[in-house]
Amino acid sequence: MDPESFRRFGHRVIDWVADYLRDPETWRVLPDLNPGEFRRAVPERAPETGEPFERILDDFERLVPPATTHWNHPGFLAYFATSASGPAILAELLTAALNAQAMLWRTGPAATELEQSMMSWILDFLGLPASWDGTINDTASTSTFYALAAAREFASDLNIRELGMSGRSDLAQLRVYASAEAHSSVDKAVLALGLGRRGLRKIMPDAEMRLDATDLARAVAEDRAAGVRPIAVVATVGTTSTTAIDPVPAIAELCASEGLWLHVDAAYGGPAGALPELHWILDGCDRADSLVLNPHKWMFVPMDCSVLFTRRPDVLRRAFSLVPEYLTTTDGDVKNLMDYGVALGRRFRALKLWFVLRYFGTAGMRERLRAHIRLAAEFGEWVAREPSWERLMRSHFSVVVFRHHPPGVADEAALERANARILERVNASGEVFLSHTKVQGRYAIRLAVGNLRTEERHLRRAWELLRQAAHDVRS
Amino acid sequence: MDPESFRRFGHRVIDWVADYLRDPETWRVLPDLNPGEFRRAVPERAPETGEPFERILDDFERLVPPATTHWNHPGFLAYFATSASGPAILAELLTAALNAQAMLWRTGPAATELEQSMMSWILDFLGLPASWDGTINDTASTSTFYALAAAREFASDLNIRELGMSGRSDLAQLRVYASAEAHSSVDKAVLALGLGRRGLRKIMPDAEMRLDATDLARAVAEDRAAGVRPIAVVATVGTTSTTAIDPVPAIAELCASEGLWLHVDAAYGGPAGALPELHWILDGCDRADSLVLNPHKWMFVPMDCSVLFTRRPDVLRRAFSLVPEYLTTTDGDVKNLMDYGVALGRRFRALKLWFVLRYFGTAGMRERLRAHIRLAAEFGEWVAREPSWERLMRSHFSVVVFRHHPPGVADEAALERANARILERVNASGEVFLSHTKVQGRYAIRLAVGNLRTEERHLRRAWELLRQAAHDVRS
Numbered sequence: 001m002d003p004e005s006f007r008r009f010g011h012r013v014i015d016w017v018a019d020y021l022r023d024p025e026t027w028r029v030l031p032d033l034n035p036g037e038f039r040r041a042v043p044e045r046a047p048e049t050g051e052p053f054e055r056i057l058d059d060f061e062r063l064v065p066p067a068t069t070h071w072n073h074p075g076f077l078a079y080f081a082t083s084a085s086g087p088a089i090l091a092e093l094l095t096a097a098l099n100a101q102a103m104l105w106r107t108g109p110a111a112t113e114l115e116q117s118m119m120s121w122i123l124d125f126l127g128l129p130a131s132w133d134g135t136i137n138d139t140a141s142t143s144t145f146y147a148l149a150a151a152r153e154f155a156s157d158l159n160i161r162e163l164g165m166s167g168r169s170d171l172a173q174l175r176v177y178a179s180a181e182a183h184s185s186v187d188k189a190v191l192a193l194g195l196g197r198r199g200l201r202k203i204m205p206d207a208e209m210r211l212d213a214t215d216l217a218r219a220v221a222e223d224r225a226a227g228v229r230p231i232a233v234v235a236t237v238g239t240t241s242t243t244a245i246d247p248v249p250a251i252a253e254l255c256a257s258e259g260l261w262l263h264v265d266a267a268y269g270g271p272a273g274a275l276p277e278l279h280w281i282l283d284g285c286d287r288a289d290s291l292v293l294n295p296h297k298w299m300f301v302p303m304d305c306s307v308l309f310t311r312r313p314d315v316l317r318r319a320f321s322l323v324p325e326y327l328t329t330t331d332g333d334v335k336n337l338m339d340y341g342v343a344l345g346r347r348f349r350a351l352k353l354w355f356v357l358r359y360f361g362t363a364g365m366r367e368r369l370r371a372h373i374r375l376a377a378e379f380g381e382w383v384a385r386e387p388s389w390e391r392l393m394r395s396h397f398s399v400v401v402f403r404h405h406p407p408g409v410a411d412e413a414a415l416e417r418a419n420a421r422i423l424e425r426v427n428a429s430g431e432v433f434l435s436h437t438k439v440q441g442r443y444a445i446r447l448a449v450g451n452l453r454t455e456e457r458h459l460r461r462a463w464e465l466l467r468q469a470a471h472d473v474r475s
Numbered sequence: 476m477d478p479e480s481f482r483r484f485g486h487r488v489i490d491w492v493a494d495y496l497r498d499p500e501t502w503r504v505l506p507d508l509n510p511g512e513f514r515r516a517v518p519e520r521a522p523e524t525g526e527p528f529e530r531i532l533d534d535f536e537r538l539v540p541p542a543t544t545h546w547n548h549p550g551f552l553a554y555f556a557t558s559a560s561g562p563a564i565l566a567e568l569l570t571a572a573l574n575a576q577a578m579l580w581r582t583g584p585a586a587t588e589l590e591q592s593m594m595s596w597i598l599d600f601l602g603l604p605a606s607w608d609g610t611i612n613d614t615a616s617t618s619t620f621y622a623l624a625a626a627r628e629f630a631s632d633l634n635i636r637e638l639g640m641s642g643r644s645d646l647a648q649l650r651v652y653a654s655a656e657a658h659s660s661v662d663k664a665v666l667a668l669g670l671g672r673r674g675l676r677k678i679m680p681d682a683e684m685r686l687d688a689t690d691l692a693r694a695v696a697e698d699r700a701a702g703v704r705p706i707a708v709v710a711t712v713g714t715t716s717t718t719a720i721d722p723v724p725a726i727a728e729l730c731a732s733e734g735l736w737l738h739v740d741a742a743y744g745g746p747a748g749a750l751p752e753l754h755w756i757l758d759g760c761d762r763a764d765s766l767v768l769n770p771h772k773w774m775f776v777p778m779d780c781s782v783l784f785t786r787r788p789d790v791l792r793r794a795f796s797l798v799p800e801y802l803t804t805t806d807g808d809v810k811n812l813m814d815y816g817v818a819l820g821r822r823f824r825a826l827k828l829w830f831v832l833r834y835f836g837t838a839g840m841r842e843r844l845r846a847h848i849r850l851a852a853e854f855g856e857w858v859a860r861e862p863s864w865e866r867l868m869r870s871h872f873s874v875v876v877f878r879h880h881p882p883g884v885a886d887e888a889a890l891e892r893a894n895a896r897i898l899e900r901v902n903a904s905g906e907v908f909l910s911h912t913k914v915q916g917r918y919a920i921r922l923a924v925g926n927l928r929t930e931e932r933h934l935r936r937a938w939e940l941l942r943q944a945a946h947d948v949r950s
Contacts, residue, residue, distance in 0.1 A: 001561030001834070003497035007489060013565045014485035017572040022478035031584060035809045039588040042829075046596040050836035053562060056829075060569065064826075067585035071574045079582070079801075084574035086476030087528060090488045092571035094535065097492040099546045099559035099777040107554070109506060110542035113514040121521040138613055139818045149667055164671025165640040167648025167703070174641040184799040185819060191795065192624055192817055194669035196639025228642070241801055296820070302574040303822050320666065324659040326554075326716055326912040326921070330899070334510045342667055343614045344660060345771070347778050351539075354517075354531075359476070361525035424805070437801040446801070 001053070009053050016061065017089065021072065024453065027065055028430030029073035038067040074453035075432035077462060080240075080268050080399075081450030084302035087359040091352035092302060102346040104327060105334035111348035112337055118353040122293070122307060125362055126273045129286050133313035135340045136305055136349045140267035141185035143292040143308035144234070146316065146341045148176060148189045150290060151232035151261030153319040154312065158229075161318065165194055172229035176200050177219060179211035179246055181239045183265060209242045209393065209439065211235060213250035220258055232261040235288075237281050238269020241437040241446075242393040242401050245269070248284030256287065264291040267306065269397055271298045272373070275366055278396060290316075298369065298398075298450055300360070301352040308340075316340055372398040372449040379447060379459045388470065392439045398449040401439060404470045416443035418473050425469035432462040476528070484528050491536065492564065496547065499928065502540055503905030504548040513542040549928035550907035552937060555715075555743050555874075556925030559777035562834040566827035567777060577821040579802060580809035586823035587812055593828040597768070597782060600837055601748045604761050608788035610815045611780055611824045615742035615767050616660035618783035619709070621791065621816045622765040623651060623664045626707035626736030628794040629764070629787065633704075636793065640669055647704040651675050652694060654686035654721055656714045658740060684717045684868065684914070686710060688725035695733055707736040710763075712756055713744020716912040716921075717868040717876050720744070724759030731762065739766040742781065744872055746773045747848070750841055753871060765791075773844065773873075773925055775835070776827040783815075791815055847873040847924040854922060854934045863945070867914045873924040876914060879945045891918035893948050900944035907937040 001009070041063055071082055102108030102115070119134030137143045152160055158171060165171055174195055178186045180202040190200040201219055206212045220230045233255055235246040248264060255262040264285050266273070270293035273282035285291055289312055296305040310316050321339040329336075337346045360368065376398040383402045384391045390405040403419045420436070423445050427433055437446050447462065476484070516538055546557055577583030577590070594609030612618045627635055633646060640646055649670055653661045655677040665675040676694055681687045695705045708730055710721040723739060730737040739760050741748070745768035748757035760766055765785040770776045785791050796814040804811075812821045835843065851873040858877045859866045865880040878894045895911070898920050902908055912921050922937065 003493045006496060006561040006564075007493035009561070009565060010489035010493060010568075011486055013568055014482060014489055017568065018478045018482035018485060020572060021481060030581070033584060035580060035584070035806060036588070038585050039592055042589065042592040044595060045599045046832040047836045048838050050839045051833045053834055056562070056833050060826075060830075064569075064573075064585045064589075067588070068573055068575055069582050069584065071576060071582075072572075082574065082576070084571055086481040086484070087531065089481075089568070089571045090484060093485075093488055093492065093564070093568045094539075096559055096564045096567035096777045097495060097547075098539075098543055099557065100543055101546060101557070101778050105510060106505070107544050107546075109508060109510070109544065110513050110539045113511070113542070114517065114539075117514055117517040120519065124520045138822075139820045141817050141819045145817050152669065160669060160671060161666060162672050164648070164665075164674045165669045166643075166646050166674070168641075169644045172642050173639070184797050184802070185817075187797045188795060188817055188819075190639075191636060191797070192667070194627065194635060194640045196635060197637050199639045199641070240799075302571045303576050303820055320663060322659050322662050322666070324715075326910060327659070331510060342616050342620050342660075342663055344616045344663075345614045345778055347613075351535075355535075357521040358526045358531050359528055361522045363523050364525045435801065 005053070009057065012057065021086065024070050024072040025074065027070050027073065029070050029075045029433040030427050030430060031067055031069060032430065033067055038063065072451070072453070074451055074455065074458045075462065076451055077447045077449065078433045078435035079448060080297050081448045081454070082297055083300045083450065083452040085300040085356055085452060087355040088301040088352040091355040095348045095351050098348060100348045102348060103338040103344050104329055104336045106329050106331050108348060111350065112335060114354055115337065115350040116335065118350045119307065121357055123309070126270065126282060127279060128282065128309065129311065132309045132311050134307050134309040135337060136307055137341060138304040138306060140265065140292050140294050140306045141188060143306045144185045144263065144265060145189035145192055146308055147263040147290040147292065148193055148232055149319045150310065150312065150316040151263065152193060154261045154315050155231050172227055174199060174231050175223055175228050176232045176234065177203060177216055177230065178234040179203050179205050179236060181205045181209050181241055181244055182234050182236050183240050186234050205244065209239060209244035211246040211251065213247050213254060216251065217254050230258065230260055232263060234263045234265055237264060237266040237285070238397055240268070242439055243269060243395040243397040243399045245281055245396065252284045252287035261289045262287065264288040267292050267294040268297050272369055272397055274362070275369060281396065295353055299365065300356050300452060305349050305352065368452065375454065375456060375459055376400050376449045378456065379463065382463055392442065392444050400447045401437065401444045403442065403444050412442060419443050419445055421473045422466060422469040425472065426465045429465055432458065432465060434462065484532065487532065496561065499545050499547040500549065502545050502548065504545050504550045504908040505902050505905060506542055506544060507905065508542055513538065547926070547928070549926055549930065549933045550937065551926055552922045552924065553908045553910035554923060555772050556923045556929070557772055558775045558925065558927040560775040560831055560927060562830040563776040563827040566830040570823045570826050573823060575823045577823060578813040578819050579804055579811045581804050581806050583823060586825065587810060589829055590812065590825035591810065593825045594782065596832055598784070601745065601757060602754060603757065603784065604786065607784045607786050609782050609784040610812060611782055612816060613779040613781060615740065615769050615781045616663060618767040618781045619660045619738065619740060620664035620667055621783055622738040622767065623668055623707055624794040625765060625785065625787065625791040626738065627668060629736045629790050630706050647702055649674060649706050650698055650703050651707045651709065652678060652691055652705065653709040654678050654680050654711060656680050656684050656716055656719060657709050657711050658715050661709050680719065684714060684719035686721040686726065688722050688729060691726065692729050705733065705735055707738060709738045709740055712739060712741040712760070713872055715743070717914055718744060718870040718872040718874045720756055720871065727759045727762035736764045737762065739763040742767050742769040743772050747844055747872055749837070750844060756871065770828055774840065775831050775927060780824050780827065843927065850929065850931060850934060851875050851924045853931065854938065857938055867917065867919050875922045876912065876919045878917065878919050887917060894918050894920055896948045897941060897944040900947065901940045904940055907933065907940060909937065
């Protein structure tokens with residue numbers, strides 16, 4: 001594509017995006033289509049001869065938006081709602097255009113060093129130790145996996161880097177600990193590391209869905225007595241299901257005395273620690289060995305951008321670093337991003353952080369986080385005030401977990417059926433999209449605010465739709 | 476950023492990119508800066524108050540390009556040269572704007588299904604089995620890691636998913652096999668999986684740097700006799716160092732009879748299999764259990780886009796799938812991308828493949844691959860004809876491995892020093908960027924063609940610079 005055609009088509013695409021962002025509500029948030037429907041609209045094989053780019057863009061505009069779940073839609077209130085802000089979208093355009101593969105410092109000096117700068121900016125924003133090191137990965141699942149690989153390496157007497165874990169009669173069973181409410185990425189990381197499902201011991205949460213540090217200590221002691229070797233604990237600041245906050249100070253104390261790696265999953269909740277009134281959520285995190293935080297969740301950058309901080313970069317590097325001849329350089333003592341994980345090539349992901357943090361400023365970031373928390377609190381109040389509805393958990397963040405619960409109904413199975421039907425009806429409207437979870441076995445609807453475009457009117461509409469659906473389901 | 480500001484800034488960014496792509500040669504391919512220099516130009520903390528976007532773009536334009544290694548520069552001839560083509564850059568802009576997180580079918584129906592369509596298009600393009608399944612990952616290192624996790628799960632009698640590998644006296648030492656020329660990502664995957672460095676046995680390559688299938692069979696038999704449990708073999712079609720092609724048919728035969736998982740690393744070389752005259756490079760690959768191929772290497776899409784194909788998607792899914800309550804859906808029998816690896820969230824990466832394959836067409840893709848191979852062959856001829864230079868390996872692809880070797884010089888250490896100095900001088904020119912490797916202990920310079928903008932004149936200039944540097948170094 002010659003530069004002048006690129007310019008012409010580029011302007012057309014920018015105009016399309018500007019129009020799209022002006023009013024994502026033109027689209028249903030959750031599209032109305034059946035599995036396989038989109039695929040049937042795409043030919044079975046690539047064309048032999050190249051096609052005019054106009055036609056490709058026409059097809060994009062015609063086929064893709066109606067088959068897309070619109071994460072930009074202000075009625076997107078499911079999972080953790082996110083935002084692709086304007087400055088970050090333009091940063092991604094520049095990232096794609098430069099196409100720097102920052103595996104080595106020399107293959108992307110600006111990409112490598114801006115990543116280091118942005119890590120410092122975020123540590124400063126959150127009041128975490130300036131001495132920590134950080135790298136950007138694609139997702140929190142990958143970050144947690146890398147963190148637990150470092151934890152395994154941290155148990156250096158086991159010499160797993162050289163000997164591995166199989167065929168060793170000298171090696172005890174290794175185990176990781178987390179709340180039963182921890183994210184499934186912890187289970188997945190433990191599987192990938194070859195520790196097996198029994199390699200993760202889940203601690204039942206307390207009434208507020210937090211890990212109980214006393215139970216944790218008991219589990220660790222019990223396992224040690226049984227010959228199991230504990231290696232790491234994962235604590236969560238803002239669980240996925242209910243945004244519960246594990247007691248990190250007590251857990252950190254235990255990890256320090258037991259010699260365990262402490263990984264904190266603050267993927268969603270972390271940014272709220274930048275608010276003075278919520279800084280306490282990060283209490284004890286300065287004693288963590290690693291901490292993950294996802295700017296693509298609640299810091300207004302598009303997928304993908306997950307930050308893994310560690311105070312032991314040497315251990316993380318030891319878990320992964322291997323430098324073949326063709327990647328040796330004479331650049332001296334530089335940070336090469338390829339040494340901090342499985343992925344070799346690295347996108348210039350720091351650019352979008354730079355753009356967003358400068359465009360909003362830390363005050364602007366704080367203001368938007370506060371606005372989301374306020375909106376969710378308001379919605380929570382509406383639910384709590386309504387006799388036939390029940391707020392199941394209080395959140396310090398921007399998530400509300402609740403259900404329809406008419407007075408006197410005690411049949412949990414019936415409540416689950418009714419709430420699942422309510423959710424299905426509400427989502428079928430195409431106006432809002434909420435998701436669900438279970439809280440101590442009770443089916444719950446989950447509303448998450450995280451989109452920059454979400455206003456009170458969207459929550460009012462969601463609340464109307466919910467009450468209408470409850471009325472319809474009951475009659 | 477309101478939509479009209481986005482539009483205005485978007486047009487400015489598009490114009491910048493169009494100008495940049497018109498002439499990447501304005502910039503040095505390898506920037507002239509010292510480690511830490513870029514970082515010192517960035518403030519130590521984020522601004523409190525938001526900044527005007529004009530100022531942010533001004534800083535980008537002023538600071539980033541001079542500190543960037545320009546992968547778009549036609550003189551980029553290092554590692555594997557790549558191209559961010561215009562249609563793919565615009566696709567990335569749309570991907571960032573839509574910000575679909577395709578972890579579940581329902582969170583990104585078009586993203587999920589277009590990924591399946593593009594997998595079919597690529598299989599068809601390469602003449603690989605249409606029945607295979609594929610998913611897009613960030614890098615080949617991740618794809619290979621996922622493939623070997625599947626291999627470990629494939630040895631299902633070991634029940635590693637439940638029991639893990641530690642603390643098991645019943646579990647033999649597990650081992651993976653690859654040529655000593657295989658990419659370091661194989662080593663890294665084996666480490667991450669917890670098999671340890673001894674979990675990978677490297678087979679010394681033959682004179683053409685190919686894995687020797689007889690030696691492989693001998694190693695497997697020897698290990699079995701010693702109580703080791705072989706689980707997988709990695710074969711490479713186009714090694715990183717010299718683009719050697721392992722004898723996949725013989726390796727596949729051995730894997731079938733030994734019950735081993737065969738993973739083929741065709742990350743760079745794979746696309747050349749679409750050329751009728753080179754289709755033979757994929758011989759035997761239809762019997763592989765998994766195969767990785769990187770469109771971001773030689774199919775003209777920006778980082779990141781690595782495709783992992785497998786004929787055993789059920790095994791891959793078993794290695795990773797874990798569905799917590801909050802991610803269950805009622806969508807029925809759909810493919811959920813989160814089930815095929817560690818990463819949960821997935822970018823809409825298929826969009827850039829759709830744009831590129833349609834824009835170039837399969838004929839256009841083939842033509843460009845052929846042009847790169849032809850250019851490299853020409854450069855190889857120049858080297859071979861020059862008495863004081865030596866081509867160390869012939870390549871079927873677009874890479875030339877060579878060195879300065881004046882007649883009569885037999886001192887390998889002196890040759891290494893001289894060639895390293897030649898390379899350093901050439902790269903210091905800022906006009907071209909080449910990398911190095913070692914071939915059977917001999918230091919070699921490596922020239923890779925893969926950029927859409929590279930023309931014969933760039934190779935002529937590289938050749939001039941090399942000969943000039945050799946002259947300077949000798950005198």
